Amino acid sequence: MRLWFSLFLFIASVAYFIYGLNTLTFVSRIGRPGPGYFPGIVGVLLILFTALNVIKDLKAVKNNEIQPFRVMAMLLDRKASGPGSGDDRSYPIDVVMVILCIALLIGSITLLGGLLSMVVFMFVLLFAMNKRKLLVNVGYSIALPVALYLLFDVLLNASLPRGVLGI
Amino acid sequence: MIEELIANLGFGMSVAVSPTNVFFLFVGAFVGMIVGLFPGFGPAAGIAVLVPMTFGLDPTTAIIMLAGIYYGSMYGGTITSILINTPGESATVASTLDGYPLAQKGRAGPALVMQTFASFIGGTIGVILICALAPTLAEFASSFGPSEYFLIILFGLLLLTTMMGENKFNGIVSALLGFVISMVGVDVISGVQRFTFGSPELIGGIYFVPIAIGLFGIGELLHCIYIGQHKKMIERAKVAFRSKDFWPTRKDYSESKFTVFRGSFIGFIAGVLPGSGATIGSILGYSIEKKIAKDPETFGKGEMRGLVAPEAANNAASSGAMVPLLSLGIPGSGATAVLLGAFMMWGLQPGPMLIVNDPGFVWGLIASMYLGNMVLIILSIAAIPLFIKFLDIPYVYVIPVVVLLCVIGTYTLHFSMVETWMLLVAGLLGFCMKLYGYSPAATVLALVLGSMAEENLLQSLIISDGSFAIFVDRPISFILSMIIVAVIAAPFAYRAFKKLSYSNGVT
Numbered sequence: 001m002r003l004w005f006s007l008f009l010f011i012a013s014v015a016y017f018i019y020g021l022n023t024l025t026f027v028s029r030i031g032r033p034g035p036g037y038f039p040g041i042v043g044v045l046l047i048l049f050t051a052l053n054v055i056k057d058l059k060a061v062k063n064n065e066i067q068p069f070r071v072m073a074m075l076l077d078r079k080a081s082g083p084g085s086g087d088d089r090s091y092p093i094d095v096v097m098v099i100l101c102i103a104l105l106i107g108s109i110t111l112l113g114g115l116l117s118m119v120v121f122m123f124v125l126l127f128a129m130n131k132r133k134l135l136v137n138v139g140y141s142i143a144l145p146v147a148l149y150l151l152f153d154v155l156l157n158a159s160l161p162r163g164v165l166g167i
Numbered sequence: 168m169i170e171e172l173i174a175n176l177g178f179g180m181s182v183a184v185s186p187t188n189v190f191f192l193f194v195g196a197f198v199g200m201i202v203g204l205f206p207g208f209g210p211a212a213g214i215a216v217l218v219p220m221t222f223g224l225d226p227t228t229a230i231i232m233l234a235g236i237y238y239g240s241m242y243g244g245t246i247t248s249i250l251i252n253t254p255g256e257s258a259t260v261a262s263t264l265d266g267y268p269l270a271q272k273g274r275a276g277p278a279l280v281m282q283t284f285a286s287f288i289g290g291t292i293g294v295i296l297i298c299a300l301a302p303t304l305a306e307f308a309s310s311f312g313p314s315e316y317f318l319i320i321l322f323g324l325l326l327l328t329t330m331m332g333e334n335k336f337n338g339i340v341s342a343l344l345g346f347v348i349s350m351v352g353v354d355v356i357s358g359v360q361r362f363t364f365g366s367p368e369l370i371g372g373i374y375f376v377p378i379a380i381g382l383f384g385i386g387e388l389l390h391c392i393y394i395g396q397h398k399k400m401i402e403r404a405k406v407a408f409r410s411k412d413f414w415p416t417r418k419d420y421s422e423s424k425f426t427v428f429r430g431s432f433i434g435f436i437a438g439v440l441p442g443s444g445a446t447i448g449s450i451l452g453y454s455i456e457k458k459i460a461k462d463p464e465t466f467g468k469g470e471m472r473g474l475v476a477p478e479a480a481n482n483a484a485s486s487g488a489m490v491p492l493l494s495l496g497i498p499g500s501g502a503t504a505v506l507l508g509a510f511m512m513w514g515l516q517p518g519p520m521l522i523v524n525d526p527g528f529v530w531g532l533i534a535s536m537y538l539g540n541m542v543l544i545i546l547s548i549a550a551i552p553l554f555i556k557f558l559d560i561p562y563v564y565v566i567p568v569v570v571l572l573c574v575i576g577t578y579t580l581h582f583s584m585v586e587t588w589m590l591l592v593a594g595l596l597g598f599c600m601k602l603y604g605y606s607p608a609a610t611v612l613a614l615v616l617g618s619m620a621e622e623n624l625l626q627s628l629i630i631s632d633g634s635f636a637i638f639v640d641r642p643i644s645f646i647l648s649m650i651i652v653a654v655i656a657a658p659f660a661y662r663a664f665k666k667l668s669y670s671n672g673v674t
Contacts, residue, residue, distance in 0.1 A: 002603045009340060016347060016362075024361060033628050035354040035361055038621040042350070046343045049336050056336070095393050098566065099595065102385070105574055106587050114575065122567045129397065130563045140564065148571055156223055158579035 003057040003068040010050040017043030094129065101125045113163025114153070118145035172298045175526075179534030182527045188228050192535055195232035196542045199239020200550075204247055204557050205565055206396060209256035210240040211501035211608065212383035216569070218376055218509055219576035226513035227528050231535040233509055237502050238290060238485045238536065241445065242543050245282045245478060246554055249275060250403040258445035258481040261453040265466060265473030270404035272469045276413035279406065281471055282478045283547040284415075285427050289479035290540035292431040293438070293486020297493070297533055300439070301522065305494035308519040313626035314637045318647035320620045323497050325654050326440060327609050334604040335658070341600060341609040348373050348610075349617025356625055368585040375508040375614050377577045381590040382607040383501065384573040386597015388566065393602065397562040406555060415471075423475040426456055434480025438487020444500040445484040452480025486536060493529055494519060497616065501608030504615045511615075 020043055024036030060066045105121035112120060122141035130137060152158045183192075202213030213236045221229035244255030249266035262282065269278040311319075328338030351362045352372025363369040391397070407413055430452040437448030456476035457466045466473045491497045496517030498504040510517050515525060522529045547554075577590045597607045613620075631637035639645045 005599050005603050009344075019362070024359065028357070031633065033625050033633070035357040035359040038624060039347075039350050039361065042343055042346045046340065046347070049340045049343065053336055053340065089395055089398075090393050091395050091398065092393065094397070095389050095598070098389060098392055098570070099591070102570055102574065102591055102594070105570070106584070106591060109574075109578065109587070110584065114578075118571055118575070121571070125567055125570075126563070129566070130561075140567075144567060144571065148575060151220075152575055152579055156220060156579075158219070158222070160575065160579070161582075 001068070002066050003054070003061060006050065006053040006057045010047070010054050013043065013046035013050045017047055097128050098125065101128070110161050111163055113165060113167050114160025115145055115149045115167050116163055116165060118148065168299075172295075175302070175530050176298055176534055176537070178526065179530030179532070180538075182227060182531030183231065183535040183538055187225075188231050188531075188535065189538070191224065191228050191232040192235050192539055193542055193546075195235020196239040196242075196539055196546055197550075199236035199241075200243035200246075200543070200546060200554055201557060202236060203240035203243025203245075203255040203259075204554060205562075206247060206253050206255055206391065208387055208391075208569065209244075209258075209383070209502070210237045211379070211505050211611070212387050213237075213240055214502055214505045214509070215376065215379040216384045216572050216576055218380075218505070218512070219580050221509075222579075226515065227531050229513065230506070230509060230528070230532055231539075233506060234489075234532060234536060235539050235542075237506065238482060238539055239543060239546075241481050241485055242283065242286050242547050243554065245286070246279065246551070247558065249278045249282065249474075250406070250555065251401055251558065258449050258484070259477075260446065261449040261477035262474055262481075264453065264477075265468075265470050267404075268467065268469035269471065269474060273412070274469065275404045275406045276410070277415040277419055277471070278474055279551055280413070280548060281415050281419055281423065281475055283544055284420075285423070285430065285475040285478035286482040286547075287540050287544045288427045289431040289434055289482035290486060290543075291537065292428070292479075293435050293483040294533060294537045294540070296435050296483075297486055297489055297536075300490050301494045301529075301533070304490060305519040305522045308495050311519070311643065312641070313623040313630070314641065314644045315647060317620060317623035317627055318638060318644060318651065319495060319497055320616050320623070322647060322651055322654070323491070323499060324609065324613060324616075325651060327499070327606065327612060329654055329658070334606075337603070337605045338609050341606040342613040344596075345610040345613025345615075346617045346620070348378060349614045350621070355618065355622065366585075368583065373589065373614075374580065374586060375505075375611070376512070376580055377586045377590045378593045378614060379505050379508065379611050380573050380577055381593025382597035382600070382611060383505075384569060385590065385594025386601055386607055388569050389594060389598035390601040391562070392566065393598070397566065399562070401558060403555070403558055406551070419471050423472055426472045426475045427479045429456065430476040430479030431483040434483035435487040437480070438484030438499070439490045440499065444488055445481040448484030448487070449477035449481040452476040482540075489533075489536070492517070493521060493532075496521065496619075498612060501611050504608070504612040508611075508615045 020036055020039045024039060025034035026036045026040050028034040057066065061068055101121055101124055104124065105117055108117040108120065119141055122144060123137065126137040126141060149160060153160050198217065199213060202208055202210065214233050217236060221232060240256060241258060244259035245262045245266065247253050247255040248259045248263040249270050252263055252267040254260045254263050266278055324342045328335055328342055351369055353370055354361055360370060433452045433455055434448035437451055438444060453473060453476050456472055457463050460466065460472065488499045488503050491499055492503045492507060498507045507517055515521065515528060573590060574587060578587045580586060600607050627637050639648050
């Protein structure tokens with residue numbers, strides 16, 4: 001995965017530099033540094049250092065230190081994806097699940113409203129990660145959102161969005 | 168000098184000691200201790216997540232509360248270091264080396280009390296040194312021009328990235344990413360829109376809070392899930408609260424009396440240096456104590472001095488990190504960068520003039536740090552049983568609390584869905600950065616300082632008609648430039664020297 005992240009940063013840096021070059025002027029008409037001057041310097045440095053990282057990672061791939069094509073295997077193997085066993089285990093599936101739950105929360109916040117979306121988010125997340133304690137999950141999924149709703153909406157006066165049910 | 172120091176501190180006390188401020192100081196210190204208890208959730212994340220909750224408060228009260236979170240987390244982080252051998256945050260890593268062995272020997276109680284005592288002394292010495300140093304440094308810095316400022320920012324970022332050891336390139340990339348984000352919006356000098364892609368939401372720039380919450384809060388949380396924090400069964404050492412053995416012995420105090428002062432001074436110096444901070448401070452405090460000890464072999468096996476030194480150091484370092492923040496407006500760590508962002512959010516203009524323009528705020532904050540240390544010593548000892556109970560909460564129940572605080576907190580900043588989605592993107596970025604050895608702290612630091620760095624660079628070049636000689640013309644600029652060159656060249660020189668001595672050894 002490290003190689004893919006380095007590559008992503010490199011490509012993003014090149015895109016950032018080219019976009020800046022096309023939309024901003026490096027030096028103004030009177031010869032002073034223009035709005036593209038600082039972004040230009042930052043872009044060049046980013047390209048340089050991200051490229052060095054890509055080269056470093058490619059060398060590591062060549063020496064078999066990192067395996068970029070184990071991504072799918074990592075995602076599919078729920079338990080053992082880290083280098084080794086026991087405490088080295090990693091849980092990429094759980095990470096993906098939490099990311100999806102956060103996306104669900106953000107995506108539903110205006111539709112369902114602040115309170116309801118929090119309840120749904122918590123229930124889905126706890127059901128996925130803590131299946132055995134259903135009753136505790138339900139209680140917690142209601143208690144925490146209500147507490148946060150009271151904190152933000154009532155105490156701090158930062159009104160949460162109202163959804164289709166008016167809450 | 169001393170009269171001035173006492174007068175300033177007295178003035179600060181008159182600002183800080185109001186029922187509201189003391190109440191929020193308690194809240195901040197308490198929340199900070201809880202933040203410190205959860206591995207992977209450091210002070211930067213704690214402050215960033217709770218910034219939105221302080222919107223209804225007066226700026227001084229809000230910063231007092233956020234600063235309480237900052238140093239409260241140092242106290243809290245050690246509880247996990249001692250009881251479960253897992254540092255609550257990076258600044259308490261060194262405390263596990265002797266803290267956990269002490270607990271294993273059945274001395275968890277004395278270890279917890281001694282860490283509180285050391286933290287209190289470290290924090291108090293730190294506050295006294297801030298009072299002495301911050302105004303002097305601010306006065307000195309008031310003569311700085313844009314070239315000096317640009318070089319100081321560069322120096323701070325460079326130190327932060329060079330502290331990353333093998334991952335220097337990653338550190339530099341992290342800082343550059345922060346600059347990239349800071350450049351979105353209208354350019355203050357030319358008025359031209361940059362990287363807004365025609366979106367009206369981006370014209371005002373990308374606000375630092377969602378990015379900081381995403382990088383530190385969501386990013387750290389995802390990383391903790393990735394390494395299986397939610398699957399771990401916590402086995403903590405037992406603490407007998409009602410037993411006589413809960414308290415340290417006279418020998419513990421007498422053996423540590425000089426250690427605590429040494430640790431405090433070392434930590435404070437490390438804290439003042441940008442990029443160094445509490446983590447390096449505590450490690451330095453521990454190593455030096457071990458080096459000068461007559462019995463270094465006892466370290467790592469449950470030596471009280473091995474716990475006291477890093478504890479005094481990390482608290483003094485947190486105070487030390489306030490010196491460049493308050494006198495120059497330049498933070499040295501992720502947590503102080505978030506604090507700086509909060510200063511700006513409340514309309515305060517950080518820099519050498521802050522002490523002159525807002526003395527009530529600056530001295531109130533410094534005095535609150537002293538009060539905070541007193542609050543924390545009370546909380547730490549009286550509420551240890553309560554904080555230990557927090558350790559029994561399964562991590563799976565902590566996850567939704569953090570996520571909801573991050574998402575709802577970000578949404579209520581400006582009621583913007585774009586910013587809330589940005590939080591998730593920043594969270595993903597933060598997770599990948601943490602996973603592959605990049606520095607989210609450098610990104611936030613560069614994001615907060617980005618516009619300042621650009622403005623000072625451009626102003627310097629305008630003054631000098633485009634000549635880079637301005638960075639070596641004035642004596643202070645020259646010295647700063649030389650230091651920067653030395654920082655860049657030192658690793659190469661060291662490597663060349665090592666290579667040379669190795670080849671000499673071979674032949």
